[in-house]
Amino acid sequence: MAVFSRCSVVSTAARTPTSAAATTFSYLIRALSPSFSSSSSSFDPETDLNRGKPAGLGTLKREPKGRNVQWAFLGCPGVGKGTYASRLSNLLGVPHIATGDLVRDELASSGPLSSQLKEIVNQGKLVSDEIIIDLLSKRLEKGEAKGESGFILDGFPRTVRQAEILEGVTEIDLVINLKLREEALLAKCLGRRICSECGGNYNVASIDIKAENGSPGMYMAPLPPPPECASKLITRPDDTEEVVKKRLHIYQMMTQPVEDFYRSRGKLVEFDLPGGIPESWPKLLRALNLEDHDDKQSAAA
Numbered sequence: 322m323a324v325f326s327r328c329s330v331v332s333t334a335a336r337t338p339t340s341a342a343a344t345t346f347s348y349l350i351r352a353l354s355p356s357f358s359s360s361s362s363s364f365d366p367e368t369d370l371n372r373g374k375p376a377g378l379g380t381l382k383r384e385p386k387g388r389n390v391q392w393a394f395l396g397c398p399g400v401g402k403g404t405y406a407s408r409l410s411n412l413l414g415v416p417h418i419a420t421g422d423l424v425r426d427e428l429a430s431s432g433p434l435s436s437q438l439k440e441i442v443n444q445g446k447l448v449s450d451e452i453i454i455d456l457l458s459k460r461l462e463k464g465e466a467k468g469e470s471g472f473i474l475d476g477f478p479r480t481v482r483q484a485e486i487l488e489g490v491t492e493i494d495l496v497i498n499l500k501l502r503e504e505a506l507l508a509k510c511l512g513r514r515i516c517s518e519c520g521g522n523y524n525v526a527s528i529d530i531k532a533e534n535g536s537p538g539m540y541m542a543p544l545p546p547p548p549e550c551a552s553k554l555i556t557r558p559d560d561t562e563e564v565v566k567k568r569l570h571i572y573q574m575m576t577q578p579v580e581d582f583y584r585s586r587g588k589l590v591e592f593d594l595p596g597g598i599p600e601s602w603p604k605l606l607r608a609l610n611l612e613d614h615d616d617k618q619s620a621a622a
C-alpha cells in the first residue's frame with residue numbers, strides 16, 4: 322500500500338539566503354524577545370539589530386573545534402528519528418533535543434501558546450519558524466546554563482528557512498536522513514504509543530512486508546512497553562491516518578528541500594532503515610564509523 326507517492330518538491334517560501342542570515346536570525350530572536358515591539362513587521366537590520374544583545378540561539382557562537390558533535394536528524398514522521406537520536410545521544414554523551422517534544426511540553430503546560438499550538442499540531446501542520454526557534458532557544462539556553470556541549474537535533478530544522486537561520490548561528494557537523502519504505506511509515510505512526518506517565522515511546526505495530534517485485538521484505542517487531550507503562554499508554558492526537566498522511570505531505574513539501582540544503586553542503590548521510598532496531602542500529606553505527614561498546618559487551622556476554 323503506497324502511503325504516499327513522492328510529490329514534486331515545491332520550493333518553500335523560504336527567505337532567500339542572504340549574506341546576513343545571522344542578522345535575519347538575530348532579528349528573529351530580537352523579534353521573539355518580550356522587549357521587542359511586535360508592531361514592527363518590516364525587517365530593518367540597521368534599527369532592529371541595535372536593540373541590544375540577541376538572546377537564545379544567539380548565545381551559540383561559532384564554537385571552535387573541540388566542542389561535542391552538533392548533529393541533526395531528518396526523516397519522515399514515524400521513521401524513528403527519536404529512537405535513533407536518543408541512542409546516539411547516550412552513546413556520544415550529547416543532549417537529544419526533539420522539537421516535537423518541546424512543542425508537546427508547551428502544549429501540556431497550558432501556556433499562552435498551547436491552544437494555538439494544539440490546533441496546528443492536531444491538523445498535522447508545522448508550527449511557525451518563530452515559535453519553534455523560541456522554544457529551541459530556551460531549551461539551548463537552559464542546556465548551556467547546565468554546561469551542555471553539542472547536541473543531536475531531532476525534528477529541527479524542518480524548513481529551509483530554519484536551516485538557513487541555524488547555519489547563520491552555528492556549525493552543523495552532520496545531518497542523518499533516515500528513510501523507510503512508505504508502506505511502513507503509516508503503520509509505524511498508527512502503532513506509536515506514549516506512556517502518559519514517563520513519556521516513554523513504544524510501538525504496538527508488527528510490520529511484516531513481504532518481498533515482491535525485486536524489493537526485499539522487511540520485518541519490524543513491536544516495541545512493547547515495560548509492565549509498569551502498559552496500562553498508561555496513549556496515542557498522539559496527530560497519529561491518526563488522516564493527519565499522518567497530511568504530515569507526510571507537508572514533509573515532502575517543506576522538509577525534503579532541507580535534505581537538498583545539506584546534500585549540497587556535503588553534510589547529508591542518507592540511511593535506509595533495513596528493519597527494526599536490532600538490524601538497523603549496528604548498520605547505522607557502521608555508516609557513522611561509530612562503535613557501541615555496550616552492545617558489543619552484551620553481545621559478547
Ligand SMILES: Nc1ncnc2c1ncn2[C@@H]1O[C@H](COP(=O)(O)OP(=O)(O)O)[C@@H](O)[C@H]1O
Pocket residue numbers: 397398399402420421422424441442445446447448449450453475476477478479480483559568
Ligand atoms: N522544526 C519544526 N518546525 C515546525 N514545526 C515543528 C518542528 N518540530 C516539531 N514541530 C511540530 O510538532 C509536531 C510533532 O513533531 P514530531 O514529534 O517531530 O513529529 P514527527 O513524528 O511527525 O516527526 C509536528 O507535526 C509539528 O507540528
